[in-house]
Amino acid sequence: MTLETFWFILIAVLWTAYLMLEGFDFGVGMLLGIFGRDAEGEDGATRRRVLLNAIGPFWDGNEVWLLTAGGATFAAFPAWYASMFSGFYLAFLLVLVALILRNMGLEYRHKRHGETWQRRWDAIIVTCSVIAPLLVGTALTNLVRGVPLNKAGDFTGTLLTLLNPWSLLGGLTILALSLTHGCFFIALKTDGQVRRDARALGTKAGLVSAVLAVVLLGWVDLHTGTTWSWITSAVAAVALLGALAANLRGREGFAFSGTMLTIGMAVATYFVALFPDVMPSTTNAAYSLTVDNASSSHLTLQIMTGAAVVMTPVVIGYSAWNYWVFRKRISTSTLPTKHDPLAPLPPSESLQEAGR
Amino acid sequence: MSNLDLARWQFAITTVYHFLFVPITIGLSAMVAGFETQWLRGRNPEMLRLAKFFGKLLLINFALGLVTGIVQEFQFGMNWSAYSRFFGDIFGAPLAFEALLAFFLESTFLGVWIFGWGRIPEKAHAACMWLVHIGTLLSAYFILAANSFMQHPVGWKYNATTGRAELTDFVAVLTNKVQLVTFPHVVASAYLVGGGVVMGVGLWLLHKHRGTKDSLMYRKAARIGAVVTLLAGAGVAVTGDTQGKIMTEVQPMKMAAAEALYTTQDHCAAFSLFTIGSLNGQSQKAAVKVPCVLSFLATGSFEGKVDGIDDLKASLPAQLQKQARAEGVPAAYSQPADAVYTPNIPLAYWSFRLMIGVGMTSTIVALGVLWVTRKGRTALAKPWVWAGIAVPLLPVLGNSFGWIFTETGRQPWLVYGVMSTKTGVSGNGAGTVLTSMVVFTLLYAALAVVEVRLFLDYTRRGADPAPPDPDAASTDEHDTPAPVSFVY
Numbered sequence A: 001m002t003l004e005t006f007w008f009i010l011i012a013v014l015w016t017a018y019l020m021l022e023g024f025d026f027g028v029g030m031l032l033g034i035f036g037r038d039a040e041g042e043d044g045a046t047r048r049r050v051l052l053n054a055i056g057p058f059w060d061g062n063e064v065w066l067l068t069a070g071g072a073t074f075a076a077f078p079a080w081y082a083s084m085f086s087g088f089y090l091a092f093l094l095v096l097v098a099l100i101l102r103n104m105g106l107e108y109r110h111k112r113h114g115e116t117w118q119r120r121w122d123a124i125i126v127t128c129s130v131i132a133p134l135l136v137g138t139a140l141t142n143l144v145r146g147v148p149l150n151k152a153g154d155f156t157g158t159l160l161t162l163l164n165p166w167s168l169l170g171g172l173t174i175l176a177l178s179l180t181h182g183c184f185f186i187a188l189k190t191d192g193q194v195r196r197d198a199r200a201l202g203t204k205a206g207l208v209s210a211v212l213a214v215v216l217l218g219w220v221d222l223h224t225g226t227t228w229s230w231i232t233s234a235v236a237a238v239a240l241l242g243a244l245a246a247n248l249r250g251r252e253g254f255a256f257s258g259t260m261l262t263i264g265m266a267v268a269t270y271f272v273a274l275f276p277d278v279m280p281s282t283t284n285a286a287y288s289l290t291v292d293n294a295s296s297s298h299l300t301l302q303i304m305t306g307a308a309v310v311m312t313p314v315v316i317g318y319s320a321w322n323y324w325v326f327r328k329r330i331s332t333s334t335l336p337t338k339h340d341p342l343a344p345l346p347p348s349e350s351l352q353e354a355g356r
Numbered sequence B: 001m002s003n004l005d006l007a008r009w010q011f012a013i014t015t016v017y018h019f020l021f022v023p024i025t026i027g028l029s030a031m032v033a034g035f036e037t038q039w040l041r042g043r044n045p046e047m048l049r050l051a052k053f054f055g056k057l058l059l060i061n062f063a064l065g066l067v068t069g070i071v072q073e074f075q076f077g078m079n080w081s082a083y084s085r086f087f088g089d090i091f092g093a094p095l096a097f098e099a100l101l102a103f104f105l106e107s108t109f110l111g112v113w114i115f116g117w118g119r120i121p122e123k124a125h126a127a128c129m130w131l132v133h134i135g136t137l138l139s140a141y142f143i144l145a146a147n148s149f150m151q152h153p154v155g156w157k158y159n160a161t162t163g164r165a166e167l168t169d170f171v172a173v174l175t176n177k178v179q180l181v182t183f184p185h186v187v188a189s190a191y192l193v194g195g196g197v198v199m200g201v202g203l204w205l206l207h208k209h210r211g212t213k214d215s216l217m218y219r220k221a222a223r224i225g226a227v228v229t230l231l232a233g234a235g236v237a238v239t240g241d242t243q244g245k246i247m248t249e250v251q252p253m254k255m256a257a258a259e260a261l262y263t264t265q266d267h268c269a270a271f272s273l274f275t276i277g278s279l280n281g282q283s284q285k286a287a288v289k290v291p292c293v294l295s296f297l298a299t300g301s302f303e304g305k306v307d308g309i310d311d312l313k314a315s316l317p318a319q320l321q322k323q324a325r326a327e328g329v330p331a332a333y334s335q336p337a338d339a340v341y342t343p344n345i346p347l348a349y350w351s352f353r354l355m356i357g358v359g360m361t362s363t364i365v366a367l368g369v370l371w372v373t374r375k376g377r378t379a380l381a382k383p384w385v386w387a388g389i390a391v392p393l394l395p396v397l398g399n400s401f402g403w404i405f406t407e408t409g410r411q412p413w414l415v416y417g418v419m420s421t422k423t424g425v426s427g428n429g430a431g432t433v434l435t436s437m438v439v440f441t442l443l444y445a446a447l448a449v450v451e452v453r454l455f456l457d458y459t460r461r462g463a464d465p466a467p468p469d470p471d472a473a474s475t476d477e478h479d480t481p482a483p484v485s486f487v488y
Helices: A003-035 A044-055 A059-076 A078-087 A089-111 A115-145 A165-189 A193-224 A227-248 A252-274 A298-325 A351-355 B003-042 B045-079 B081-115 B122-151 B170-174 B177-208 B214-250 B252-259 B293-299 B309-327 B345-372 B382-408 B430-461
Strands: A277-279 B156-159 B164-167 B271-277 B284-290 B413-415
Touching: A003 A044, A003 A059, A003 A115, A003 A165, A003 A193, A003 A252, A003 A298, A044 A089, A044 A165, A044 A193, A059 A078, A059 A089, A059 A298, A059 B045, A059 B081, A078 A089, A078 A277, A078 B045, A078 B081, A089 A115, A089 B045, A089 B430, A115 A165, A115 A193, A115 A252, A165 A193, A165 A227, A165 A252, A193 A227, A193 A252, A227 A252, A298 B081, A298 B164, A298 B170, B003 B045, B003 B122, B003 B177, B003 B214, B003 B382, B003 B430, B045 B081, B045 B177, B045 B214, B045 B430, B081 B122, B081 B164, B081 B170, B081 B413, B122 B170, B122 B177, B122 B413, B177 B214, B177 B345, B177 B382, B177 B430, B214 B252, B214 B293, B214 B345, B214 B382, B252 B309, B252 B345, B271 B293, B271 B345, B345 B382
Parallel strands: none
Antiparallel strands: B156 B164, B271 B284
16 A cells, blocks of 8 residues: 555545544534423523533544644645645635634633523524534535546636535535434433433434435445445445434444444545545546645655554544543533523632631 | 735734734643642642633633634635645645644643543643643644744755655754744743733732732732743743844845844944834934844844845845755746845834834833732732733734734745745635635634633633632542533
8 A cells, every 4th residue: 555545544534533523513513403492391501501511521622633634634635635625715614614603602602601692602503513514514525526627726616516416415414414423422421301302313313314325325336436435335324224223222322333433434435436536627537636646745644654653542542531531421410500600709808807 | 905915914814813812822721730730739729719710711712712723724725725735745744743743632631621620630630731731832833843944944855846845854844943943932922921911810800809818819820920921031032032043044134124224234233123204214214223232133243244125135036046946946936026025124123123022011010010019918009900901912912013023024935935925825716715804804803802801701700719628629430520610
């Protein structure tokens, strides 16, 4: 295997890890809008806190996989990075705005007590948790499908070129998978009514995802697929059905692992179908960016390989520790009482009293 | 405005905005880690209260620093795709290293720190904040290495077959002499900001709580902040001085522009404190100058020769073109088409002065704070309270001026002498770039309002009271987590 191929695989792994991990916190973000209302004996505000606390320690670290995927693409395939980000300009602008607002919502929502304040941030979190996976899915599908690139590697289409039926189907599939994944995560991480609701919704969302994913992956395999992409697609389909079955039997850990594998294999299908291109040109096949013509020099790839080999296990190690530390289920009953972070403080002792 | 102008404006806005938050994060994470460690050593509940209080301010600020950093990373591909293609082989690696070594560390351990109170051992909890701080430093190192390459390209060669610049020596890129002075300078400036925030907030709360027991705690914070500000100020001065000499060596035009020095001074060049009138070399109305100081700043000797703009304009282009030709870089990349070889002089002149001025002012205020709070004094005169409010702002602005100076002083090149700014821009239409510039600027403005309000509200409220029994906050393995201050 050449270094270029190795780096193609690594970037595929980074994108896969990103969607497998942030997928569930996107899903939970959407659930905020679905489960965030009053339900049997539980008030909506507390339910929203349960959902947010479930992803609280994780979502920020999950997002770093995207930044690493971007950075690694820049370092290992500069021409790909340049064409992709300048070509998908407005789409990425929207993704960035969605991610920025979503992050701010997750960080700032709890910093103030007011009803209006929290409602507004909730709306932002929900909206952005829908937009981000939708657009990331759209962009990745366009990548596999090919876009008009000229000889210099510059995108010659418009925003509408990117919004074609297949790419939109790709966006919807990633969206539905994220929602299912988020449901299973919540089912695994919480207790009480929220957990039961998540299981019920997970089944419905899972069935929709299954239909979308089968059509999408089937098309990808017919479009540029290989034997391997058929295999990964098949594994994705089986994993999703397995996840649904596990969910029905109340095996939440298996259900969550199942959607994890589904998303992993779906993204793997994309990259297997893409290889050896990294960004096919629909204008002229000769203009396509490939692992060979878009890659960095050998020296850069070697240095990056050294860093990746040493650092990836370390990163995975402490991320795993993070998930281990916060492994307990939370529910409306175990959540500490809500407090106003800006509530007035009791008057502090005066110096004279303290001196006495 | 052209696509190029808009892309430059957008880069400037994004960078300056991002860098308002970065130094606060670097400086404050160290201060919070320090407070928490002090608490572990002495079990003084005030230290825990300060750690939690400044921790909240850190989090409010970290959120914005992070999201603006995301835009920064993708902006190279969006707006500067020709640059990314040409220099990605070298420039991409430090960015990828930053993500792999620094971002994961910061994000993961900050998450553990926020939610980990009472769930992990206390020492591990404090270690999390130190890891966050180490992450910020690593982040700074790699980003500054990438920037230093643009200021002074080393460890690369032009490959005529692939038509791009390629890496030849990564160690050289990481130990670029510009980098070796820039990193300590930027980190010292970040500590200046961290110290300034703690000092200013401490002073203000000390005044607000005067006469109460809490005033002693805020006095302590103000004094610790002042000591950090002083030490950092000394560090900023020393590293800045060294940096000036390296800059004169590798980018003589930048130093000349910083001084608006038009004619070469063979010895004893004067440092201009300020100038009234135009900086075009002809119609200067008045200027206050300190003899020989510029020579010292630029060369380390009061007798050193400093080149002026006019002379550099005559000699520099030929010299740089010769270098670029020797590297084999096509003239289309290395020569600014309109043959402008000087940066914007007034911008360089004033940003350089403001950078130094605000840095020095904050150090002087820190000295004053140590004086007025000596020997247990807690009663402050009003001006010191105002100083407390101004002081955190000054070094933050100083950092911005520093970046404006160093980045605009490099113009007209993206990579000094090798790639002109004009040739690096993406082919996107001006409308596209304008759209994103407007969107980001409006978004940034709105978020700035939110963040400043939150920051002020939390500052005004002050530190939470000490927990009734600090031992109760130790690790518990029960199913019901103890109510902790940071849970959402």
